[in-house]
Amino acid sequence: MAKPIPTHARAVIIGGGVIGCSVAYHLAKLGWKDVVLLERKQLTSGTTWHAAGLIAQLRATANMTKLARYSQELYGELETETGVATGFKRCGSITVALTEERREELWRQASMARAFGVDVERITPGEVKARYEHLNIEGVTGGVYLEKDGQGDPANIALALAKGARQMGAQVFEQTLVTALPKQGRRVTGVDWQRGEESGHITADNVINCAGMWGREVGKMAGTSVPLHACEHFYIVTEAIEGLTQMPVLRVPDECAYYKEDAGKILLGAFEPNAKPWAMEGIPKDFEFDQLPEDFDHFEPILEAAVTRMPMLAEAGIHTFFNGPESFTPDDAYHLGLAPEMDNVWVAAGFNSIGIQSAGGAGMALAQWMDAGEKPFDLGDVDIARTQPFQSNKTYLFERSKETLGLLYADHFPFRQKATARGIRRTPFHQQLLDRGAVMGELAGWERANWFADTGQKADYEYTWKRPNWFENSAREHHAVRNTLGMYDMSSFGKVRVEGPDAEAFLNHICGNDMSVGNGKIVYTQFLNNSGGIEADVTVTRLTETSYLVVTPAATRRADQTWMERHKGNHMVVITDVTPGEGVLALMGPNSRALLQQVTDFDFTNDANPFGTMVHADIGMAQARFHRVTYVGELGWEVYMPSDMAGHVFETLYEAGQDHGLKLCGMHMMDSARIEKGYRHFGHDITCEDHVVDAGLGFAVKTKKPNDFIGKEAVLKRRETGPEFRMMQFLLTDPEPLLYHNEPILRDGKVVGYLSSGSYGHTLGAAVGLGYVPCAGESRDDIMKSTYSIEVAGEIIEAKASLAPLYDPKSERVKV
Known part of the structure; x- marks a missing residue:
């Protein structure tokens, strides 16, 4: 007889992919006893099972990097804790540039990594070849190497998280479909479910939508907007290649490709510029560990470039041609947090092909948010409150998702505008x-x-x-x-x-x-x-x-x-x-x-x-x-x-x-x-x-x-102790370089922070940045005695620092 499903839970998690399992694990770790996870089919059977399992440290912001690094550390410990092998190994990663613009992007990312405490090494084409001997470096302009990046077994990572959650008291139920989410005012009161011929209801204090590519539909049931859409995602796996040993993960974004060695084979995946949205009429009800029809014509341009870039592929047979769905959001950032429309509906979905490397940190952050009632740190990049209701429009998602998959590997130019699904809101x-x-x-x-x-x-x-x-x-x-x-x-x-x-x-x-x-x-x-x-x-x-x-x-x-x-x-x-x-x-x-x-x-x-x-x-x-x-x-x-x-x-x-x-x-x-x-x-x-x-x-x-x-008490306390950081303004002494944000701030030659924003000061005659400098126990005079510089794409540039505005510090012009 199947284990009975409880009639009440403090938290009901919908979806048993790696994200849902991580949320269950982290809530249980915080001491939540009544945690129930419901999975419509089997754990990992949506998209987790076919993920590539690339695990990188560096993300676009300090807090997203913090979450990615936490995921790495967690996966390294899970096997010992649960006995489930996660396949996690730090094999390193290399990203190469084929243009001068891409190299500039990589160099800036390397500088940003220094500010975030991530070890990144800028490498020449020759050094790329030394670390990845199989690569044809013709046209390569440079690269970056991250020694601590890695890869893992996606399904086993999820199963290890699920086992860890169970060990701490959470309950996981497979083959259990959520059929309705009854509501009263701004709260979901519970979850209706069906398991075979059996059905029932769980009253719930909190409901967490971890339904992956079903997240939009589950969101509708909960009276919330969760804008995401599934796209087809392609990769091939070669036959075993004689003599192939463990290699770093390799990314060649200018050719839309990534390469992963696994058990003597090469996995070649693609993030092509014009993606194929999937399941416009809804995901089939019986979808479970399924793959989509092959489309070799769509993948052929990627493979053709890859054979030139990695000549050994020309001799290797193709063991698997895989096409599986993954969900993408309108801005390529995942959805996390308390849904704006409801007061007890949480979301962790839409991970844009970085679910494995994000799951540990995202689960930790959401669990802490739920437990404390406040965000543990800034999650503005991924907070679902950033979304707009119209973005759940099916036509909008169809058009935008064609672009967002490919943007993962497109040049991440400053001020780059989305090209699809435009002209919706006009002043x-x-x-x-x-x-x-x-x-x-x-x-x-x-x-x-x-x-x-x-x-x-x-x-x-x-x-x-x-x-x-x-x-x-x-x-x-x-x-x-x-x-x-x-x-x-x-x-x-x-x-x-x-x-x-x-x-x-x-x-x-x-x-x-x-x-x-x-x-x-x-x-x-x-x-x-x-x-x-x-x-x-x-x-x-x-x-x-x-x-x-x-x-x-x-x-x-x-x-x-x-x-x-x-x-x-x-x-x-x-x-x-x-x-x-x-x-x-x-x-x-x-x-x-x-x-x-x-x-x-x-x-x-x-x-x-x-x-x-x-x-x-x-x-x-x-x-x-x-x-x-x-x-x-x-x-x-x-x-x-x-x-x-x-x-x-x-x-x-x-x-x-x-x-x-x-x-x-x-x-x-x-x-x-x-x-x-x-x-x-x-x-x-x-x-x-x-x-x-x-x-x-x-x-x-x-x-x-x-x-x-x-916030009154916190303000009174900080006024008494003095600031721990000071927001400062920096004007480069060289008028040529441009600042955007995340460039490292150096105080007396040592990295102490990074710019929170940057732009060109056309009146001041050079680029200007704002950023926080640690100053606990220091006076304003103390902080101004130092010399400051900013690192831009590896170059250290002296900067004039100021605590007062460099332009019109007394605000005389606004009050004239």
């Missing part, structure tokens, strides 16, 4: 900007003007690690904002109304700054967590006695609104996203006041409209709100108008602005101007694990306001 000014040369980028589905092409210039990106084709265009936009007048579209920024009799008390509870201000006052503030970390960076405008407008970055509107909803408690407020309802144009520069006084009936002097206040005024034949704030460090206003009047307001400002030197500007300009002023960028410079005092934003926290607020 009211979209066509007017296109007509005037706008080159669009995409963020959270929004089409946004990033820069403006000149007449006759190709209005498109030409990607490079060097100065891009739009460098001078953006420089002219930058100088217009600094010297005359620039106008750019801010409509994509989130706009959330908080209304009700408790609006002031509620916002005082979740904001560090004081919201007890007069109508029309604009307050810069952060939402803090209990550790004093920054969960959101926003401005709040008091519209009336009972209503406020919270303005958020475009990418975090949903996450910020979710934070508000979850901390509403008993406050009588209504929280509403009104982002699409208003167009917003930013007018920035010394001539902005003169233009507004020409086209409105209002006197925009400091007496009538001081910095940090909002006023209503007619403009042309329309009406608008004028918010006197800035993110570029100049005199300026953000002009808010109903979407139906947006076209008219644009024409009014644009036409009158020609007499004042008005130039249309894009988001790249905004980034270069804000970094000169030292303004922080949420998600890069400030995150949930960056203390607000360390970030230099303590001025925006009012601990003496009468209301208690989230």
Whole structure:
């Protein structure tokens, strides 16, 4: 008789791949006793069983690297703990470049690795050959070698995690299909299941969606959006090759290929540029350890290049041609965390072919988040709250997934834009900007003007690690904002109304700054967590006695609104996203006041409209709100108008602005101007694990306001002890190199951190970066006595460091 399934669990995990098994293992390790894992067929039978099992340390951010390294360490110990052989071995890895641009990318990654504490060695083509004798190095421009990278047996890693979870009290049930997830309000109350002819229900405190390529459908059952789509993923395994011994994992991204030696055979896999989405009509109900039909024509270009790159493949027979599905997300980052729509539904799915190397760390991070009720560290890259509901649209996922699989091995150029599934969210000014040369980028589905092409210039990106084709265009936009007048579209920024009799008390509870201000006052503030970390960076405008407008970055509107909803408690407020309802144009520069006084009936002097206040005024034949704030460090206003009047307001400002030197500007300009002023960028410079005092934003926290607020005790404590880190600004002494982010910071020749963001300072005349430097027990004078430099692609470049903004440190220009 089958083991009975419990009627209640603290956590029910749906899906028995490597991710679900890891979550079960880590929850049990934290002492959770009532953990139940339900698998529709057999453990690993979806995608885990056919994964390639490549296990790398280095990821795109410090925290993702931390998770990948944790996975490695865990897999090395699992065999001893459980007796299940994981096949994990540190054989090293080599990635080679076939172009100068790719070599630049690898060199920058190697520098980044130093900052993250990962050992990476830059190697010449000859050194590549010495470590991988079978490789034809014709055309190879360089490579990197990571000694501690490895490979493992995917299925056995998952089974070892499952056994470890069972040993600590978790229960695992195979052949058990989840049929429904009953809900009440913002909670799933339990899980309906079927096992053969038997069916039942488990009441559940928490439900975790680890359903892999079924994650979108399970998400729908739970009332949540989990945007991912399965794609066909191809590899071949050769017959045994005489004399072939253990080799490093080899990646040749310029040929879309990876190679893995296993038991004297070579596995050749591909991440081709134009992928094949699968199962548009749904995954077959009986899918279990299945493979998809061969498509040799699709794989042939990869194999043809591989035979030239690895000549021994020409003599080796093909033992297996494999085609299996794997799930991909719209941005190539997996989904982890608490689903925005529900308060007890968690997600760990959509691992984009890096599930094995990610599973250990992802399971650990999610378990800690569930146990503590707060993220253990910044997980913004993968937090499912970053997604947008429309991204679950089947047609959108079909189109985008064609591209995202191949992007894993495409050149990871800065500012690279997705080419598929575009044009979905358009601001009211979209066509007017296109007509005037706008080159669009995409963020959270929004089409946004990033820069403006000149007449006759190709209005498109030409990607490079060097100065891009739009460098001078953006420089002219930058100088217009600094010297005359620039106008750019801010409509994509989130706009959330908080209304009700408790609006002031509620916002005082979740904001560090004081919201007890007069109508029309604009307050810069952060939402803090209990550790004093920054969960959101926003401005709040008091519209009336009972209503406020919270303005958020475009990418975090949903996450910020979710934070508000979850901390509403008993406050009588209504929280509403009104982002699409208003167009917003930013007018920035010394001539902005003169233009507004020409086209409105209002006197925009400091007496009538001081910095940090909002006023209503007619403009042309329309009406608008004028918010006197800035993110570029100049005199300026953000002009808010109903979407139906947006076209008219644009024409009014644009036409009158020609007499004042008005130039249309894009988001790249905004980034270069804000970094000169030292303004922080949420998600890069400030995150949930960056203390607000360390970030230099303590001025925006009012601990003496009468209301208690989230994070107050942590702020008081840090003010008493002093900051542990200081956010500093760095200006390169060499005007040529470019900074993006993650470049190592060297203090007196020693790596102490990395840049959280970087851009070119067209007024300051060189690239500028922001980054944290450890300073526990040190004064401001102590930290400034040192010399600083930045490592860029292996080159050490001296930098001028500053704690105050290098541009207009006293903010005189914004208040003129």
